[in-house]
Amino acid sequence: MMFLAVRYLLARRRQTLLTLLGIFFGTAAYIAISGFMLGFRGYFVNQLVNNNAHVHIQPREDFLSDHSLDREFFGRSYDHAFWDPAPSGRKDSAIVENPQSWYRRLAADPRVVAFSPQLTASVIFSNGKATAPATIIGCDPLQQMKVTTIADYIVEGSFTDLAAGGNRVILGDELRKRLGVRMLQNVLVASATNAPLPFKVVGIYRTGNRFTDQGAYGALADIQAVNRTPSQVNEIAVRLEDYLQAAPIASTWSTLSQEKVESWDQLNANIFEVFRLQDAIRYVSIGAILVVAAFGITNVLNMTVMQKRKDIAILRSLGYQSRDIVTLFFSQGLILGVSGAFLGAVFGYLFSRYMQTIPFTGGTMGGRAGGTLIISYDPKIYIQAVVLALLSAIVASLLPARAAGKLTPIEIIRAGAE
Amino acid sequence: MGIVATGVGKSIGKPIVRILGDISLEIRSGEFVALTGRSGSGKSTLLYILSTLDDASEGRVEIDGRDVARMSATEISEIRNERVGFVFQFHYLLAELTALENVLMPARKTGRTEELTSYARELLGRFGLGGKEDRLPRQLSGGEQQRLAIARALVMKPRYLFADEPTGSLDSANSEIVMKLIRESNRNFGTTVIMVTHDLGYAGWADRRIHLVDGRISSTPTST
Known part of the structure; x- marks a missing residue:
């Protein structure tokens, strides 16, 4: 038919x-x-x-409840304080507690390709009269290159140059423009409460993301010094063999510790x-x-x-x-x-x-x-x-x-x- | 072999109207039978019942010894395809197909198109349609269209040819040609012809005439 x-x-x-x-x-x-x-x-x-870590381990987030402060008052949790009104809000930690145990756990886990401890700090950059508030990430450059693709976006210099230490910094292109700074010039980096320290610009990166390009990278020890928080980290970025397993792995790890552990997809759930x-x-x-x-x-x-x-x-x-x-x-x-x-x-x-x-x-x-x-x-x-x-x-x-x-x-x- | 109707009746509609009643007849193989009667006498209804296109409300119709009511839909379609040919008052051709394709439509059903193509061309030639195989029905005259419809009815070499007022829409010259073709198929190929007509002249061409009045056979079938 x-x-x-x-x-x-x-x-x-x-x-x-x-x-x-x-x-x-x-x-x-x-x-x-x-x-x-x-x-x-x-x-x-x-x-x-590809650009970011698959799992982010960050300081814990505590939400205050009626009995959150019992231990502070009585030294034990089975005596209760009663409030009118009850306390509310968050009582977050600023750092990852006991990062060494995390390092051991991550190093032993075969699903982990690499991990990079980081200290992210809000600082003020200045170059002569030009100043710009920005976020700087202190990291181990070699580890960071295994965890993220930041090295692919370097347009001048090399990301590994940070590893030499001695107050070196790599600036995002947007931040560089705002400061009017060139390669190998010095900029001053100051935290809110501490005196500025000079850093040499050893690289420029441009990802195309304006927000990311307003930041900077430095060596972990240098940023800890700027922040006056030696040995402290406020994030451990982890790269996995299989990024699709990030969510279940993050959920498992979060039950093993007090830290906030989120996978890349949980972090971007919205x-x-x-x-x-x-x-x-x-x-x-x-x-x-x-x-x-x-x-x-x-x-x-x-x-x-x-x-x-x-x-x-x-x-x-x-x-x-x-x-x-x-x-x-x-x-x-x-x-x-x-x-x-x-x-x-x-x-x-x-x-x-x-x-x-x-x-x-x-x-x-x-x-x-x-x-x-x-x-x-x-x-x-x-x-x-x-x-x-x-x-x-x-x-x-x-x-x-x-x-x-x-x-x-x-x-x-x-x-x-x- | 032949067609036997026993006590056949037909009622339709609501309220029920009886349009055929107590029809008993036998049509022998090779006969040329004319069904005559006034409009509304039930002759077309009887033709359609005998040809399997319609069901009888009562009674029994046997074709070649087999009760039509007991046949499956597939068996009835096989009978329509292989043993029965139809010619209607209006030519009822498929407008999108050429003359040759129209003639071969029954063969297409059983995949015998190639086998019967030369016979279809021969029929078209015999019916005065040689050289017009590739024309569409609208490119043919009314008489040619009816001749084409007869060729289609005969292409499977059916045992029975049912014709419902085959000359009803034709002028006298074309009517004569069509009637000659029907008679030739009866005489030359032994096709049993059952034809409805109200033209007593053409009814006279048949071997036997069955006259219907108000849905009943009015008198004993007569031989001419």
Whole structure:
């Protein structure tokens, strides 16, 4: 019956084309929008996974409750103080307690590739009259390079130059501009309560993320000295063999200690919520397009069944069975679905290729300098688009086809179909 | 071999209207039978029941000794495809297909298109449609369209040809041609013809006439 179905479709070209366009645009839109959204998302997740640590071990966070301060009052926790009003707020620790035990644990864990103790401090940089508050990360440069990709973003100097010690600093490009400083010049670095110390600029990094590029890196011991907190760290950044295992590993570690242990995805949970919302919007909007296209197919097939009642009577009198008639009309919907989905997928792919040439630097979200839109060509997108289009065409064709199959030749002849 | 109807009746609609009642007849293989009667006498209904296109409300129809009511949908479709040919008052051709494709539609059902293509061309030539195989039905005259419909009905070399007012929409010249083709198929190929007509002249071409009045056979079937 495929032969006759094709003839029917070709006989009413305009109707066929309009119906085809519905499926075509639905499929193409799904591929283009999904490619754009997932491309950006993939890039973003890649940045999160590759540029930063997979697990962050940070000082514990305590929330005050009615009995949080009992021990301070009575020296034991089973005597209670009663409050009116009860204390509230947080009583955080500023440092990772007993980092040595963490170092031993991490060094012994085969899932850990590397870890880097860090001290992040808020400081004030100054160069002559130019001053800028910034965050500086003190770290072991060699370990830090194993945990993050910061070394890839060095545009001048080398990240390993920090390892030589002696008050050296690597500045983010934005911070460098604000201070008006060049390589190998000295800048003064001061914490809120301590006198400024001179640091030599031995490198510049540029990630494209404006926020990150307003910071700086120094050797851990140097920053501990600036902060007057020798031997203290306020984060241990950990890189794992398998970043997808970060969340369960972080959850396990958090039960073993008082420190706040979070994986890269737990830390960015709100961003993943936004992604889920994006997915919902994507599915609903494309679903709406395909539902409209499906209604188009149903309408056209219903009309065709009405117009072709005479043909149904002829075919039944020639020995064609009810299921042949169902096949005849169902295959028309299927042909529309398959060709619309195929052409839509091809157009969606070509449009994605075009979108990939559109310049996009990403602004504060971390795009590449001089880059273009990032598009995903994940086969899953194409499979989903084609399956959705085919499903809508199949569902849309079933009712008219079944109705056509139920018509008996004598009903049509009696009704005087001509 | 042949068609036997025993006590066949047909009622339709609500309230029920009885349009055929107590029809018993036998049509022998190779016969040319004309069903005559006024409009509404039930002759077309009887034709459709005898040809399996319609069901009898009562009674029994046997084709080649087999009770139609006991046949499965597949068996009935096989009978329609291989043993029975239909010619309707209106040509009922598929507008999207060429003349040759229309003729071969029954063969397509059983995958015998290639096998019967030369026979279909031969039929078209014999029916005065040679050289018009690739034309669409709308490119043919009314008479040519009806001849094409007869060719389609005969392409599977059916044992029975059912014709419902085959000349009803044609002028007298074309009617004559169509009737000659039907008679030739009966005489030359032994096709059993059951034809509904209200034209007594053409009814006279048949071996036997069955006259219906108000859904009943009015008198003993007569031979001409």
